[in-house]
Amino acid sequence: MRDLAPTLLSWDRFAVASVVAVRGSAPRPVGAAMAVGPDGQVIGSVSGGCVEAEVYELARTVLETSEPALATFGYSDDTAFAAGLTCGGSLDVLVQRDSSSLRAALQATVDGRPLSVRFEAGGRVFTESWLPPPRLLVFGAIDHAAAVAEIGRFLGYHVTVCDARPLFATPERFPAAHSVVVDWPHRYLAATPTGRDTAVVVLTHDAKFDVPVLAEALSRPLAFVGALGSRRTHHERLERLRAEGVPEEALARLRSPVGLDLGGRTPAETAVSVAAELVAVRHGGSGLPLSALSTPIHRPQESHGTDLPQRRRHAGRATALPAAGHADGVPGAQCPQVPVLLGAGDVPRDARVGLGLGDR
Known part of the structure; x- marks a missing residue:
């Protein structure tokens, strides 16, 4: 209701x-x-x-x-x-x-x-x-972030987009976000109350942004921590996070490359992939095609x-x-x-x- x-x-x-x-x-x-x-x-x-x-x-x-x-x-x-x-x-x-x-x-x-x-x-x-609705914190004011913010709001999240670059982090570029914040991602996250219903998606593609904010995110009991990037980027990022002292059990919670394997490439298709993983994690879904399963559709x-x-x-x-x-x-x-x-x-x-x- x-x-x-x-x-x-x-x-x-x-x-x-x-x-x-x-x-x-x-x-x-x-x-x-x-x-x-x-x-x-x-x-x-x-x-x-x-x-x-x-x-x-x-x-x-x-x-x-x-x-x-x-x-x-x-x-x-x-x-x-x-x-x-x-x-x-x-x-x-x-x-x-x-x-x-x-x-x-x-x-x-x-x-x-x-x-x-x-x-x-x-x-x-x-x-x-x-x-209150669950929160989705999107770090990185890129074109993918606009699509992720839109589908996140559609799913019922309270969406915040954060980036340290004021030229890119503007409400006009992210109309679906409930709020757009200009700040260093790790500093904003450190000052922001979060809970077990909070999801973090890092889209920055830049180690000086994503490593500090992921280190902060993985120290918290969040519902979801994901990061965009290639497999090579992921492995390099893991090494940097280890160098920052992030323990292995925390690194195991990082969903990277974020999203389910849908085969898409555009920002909108990538956002659907990210959203699909969010929903699967939230409700304990397998992420497999329903046609390949024999279990009840509705739990x-x-x-x-x-x-x-x-x-x-x-x-x-x-x-x-x-x-x-x-x-x-x-x-x-x-x-x-x-x-x-x-x-x-x-x-x-x-x-x-x-x-x-x-x-x-």
Whole structure:
């Protein structure tokens, strides 16, 4: 739902459908969302097209009645247009109207503040954690960096491009980047907070830039550290990093030459290759063609049907703080009502910003 936040906040009313449980194979994961606006506009998706029409009608009903609905969709082959999942799985979809509490949560995630949102329907409570987006730090203001920044933003990263040369490091050259920094890469990285969700891609092709920043990056517990270059450049770079005292176990984390073997050569094709490796590392993929594998396409979701967070995506990341009386998102005995919005930035930890789904 957080991906839809800017559009939802621009509508005066809406109904939003969220996937709250997945069993077996399904096109979209837990947390996928689709929304219907005041004039019937549609954004997002809950199934990649299998049950969208049915969910659309349900959302229109919820938009009119303001009553939340919880529906289950499973496999159906009765007719070509039956509301079912052709992949054989099933999913639960929660549909709810907009509320002041939900709008506050959406605004908080647009502002980059971590929070947990709770919804209640059919006697069940669902939670979704929205954390700040993972960071992608791109070092080297070359043409490849523009393409990597663009695809990184498309994948949901907060992208920063950094280079010590002010002539090249300009916002005009990197419109997809959230920020463009003029500084020595190693100095900027040394002063920048990072976490296990941070990815670093070094594209400088110059030892005086890439060796210091890679030495700094490999000293941190980052999600991904990659560097562009030929195999000869890679071997020379390893020797320079060893000379800088970088231990072998840290060097083993360096993905260089960065990217998967796709055979491309252009900056855009190289960016796709880099992005493919980022996604594979992030989700534990093999990087092999699906046609060469016999394993399930979609890995099992770590959900029992009552939890919205995509935990694989946020593994190792700091969680949003729950409100007082709650531990790990479970209501405490002194807090019988379930708050919709928890831990949103400056909201006091004992505050309840909207309760249940009745805050219209």
